[in-house]
Amino acid sequence: MSTSPRHYLRPLDKKQGRIDMSHGAGGRATHQLVAEVFKPAFSRTWPAGWQDAGDDGAVLPPLPEAANGGRLVMSTDAHVVAPLFFPGGDIGQLAIHGTVNDLAMMGAKPLYLTITCILEEGLPLSELIQVVHSMAEAACRAGVAVVAGDTKVVERGKGDGMYVSTSGVGWQRQGVSLSGGQARPGDAILLSGPIGEHGLAVLSQRQGLQFDSPIVSDCAPLHDLVERLLDTQAVVRVLRDPTRGGLATSLNEIAAASQVGMKLEESRIPVSPAVQGACELLGLDPLYIANEGKLLLICDPDDADKLLTVMRGHPLAAHAERIGEVTEDPHHFVQMRTRFGGWRMLDWLTGEPLPRIC
DSSP states (O other), X not given: OOOOTTOXXXXXXXXXXXXXXXXXXXXXXXXXXXXXXXXXXXXXXXXXXXXXXXXXXXXXXXXXXXXXXXXXXXXXXXXXXXXXXXXXXXXXXXXXXXXXXXXXXXXXXXXXXEEEEEEETTOBHHHXXXXXXXXXXXXXHHTOEEEEEEEEEEOTTSSSSEEEEEEEEEEEOTTOOOOTTOOOTTOEEEEOSOOXXXXXXXXXXXXXXXXXXXXXXXXXXXHHHHHHHHHTTOOEEEEEOOOTTHHHHHHHHHHHHHTOEEEXXXXXXXXXXXXXXHHHHHTOOGXXXXXXXXXXXXXXXXXXXXXXXXHXXXXXXXXXXXXXXXXXXXXXXXXXXXXXXXXXXXXXXXXXXXXXXX
């Protein structure tokens, strides 16, 4: 094939084509991949009037929110889930929701995202297109614009299909201050819904497991729920999405940062029968399994009932529960009263019971 500047490559074969090393070389094939796959998908997320100039960075418009005070918040994340597709989502949707939720846990309204895709040689082009469109759909639903990105290709056998890294910028309204170091003794601990669904959904797809009741990932954007909670003007001190390491590890992180202890009630922690049964069968503990659409909230106890009502009125938190309280404890232990009346120590996650889940 001629490499003359006047000779353009044939359109990509979006059904049978595969990624090869030329797609990551920075030449015409790279530009073709961006022009035919990424740009058409992500241009749907751009603000009105915004144009891609093909430069090394994106010049963003002024933020209307800035007129009312507030601060910028930035977060970044990487996603290496295997398999790429699982019940309830895929790596693309997971990448968007992961960064949207990290911004939301800081009380920020997500605005802009950048995306980097590391593609493995031999990846079917149809799978890449499916993932990219999934990312674009998730970004549109979340109201965020994908304004910049990058693509690299690695040799066959070195990329497990594809990896996705996302960075995001959001706007934190004036007066909002959320941090894992702000929990106080006496505070209430709220959980937005059943735990363990994402990790079990990925595992079932990876291992070809079938359960009596299908387990679907809870992957979802949480920023709208957070906005409603902050609109109540209640005293919210900590928000956290319990992803890797699960609920137990997230609570240990907060306890260590705030120099407090925590006491939970096992009977109040929502776990679906399907997840509970699968964990018993596989010897896993749902308290340590990743979630991608749940949040922990620590607040002033006087505001707990009001916040719980708001949570239960949102479709992503209909089964929210008050699961415990923050205590004064020099050891910063996280403890749980079991259904049998005894106490169980919940330590940090040790090892990796479910690798490659996000």
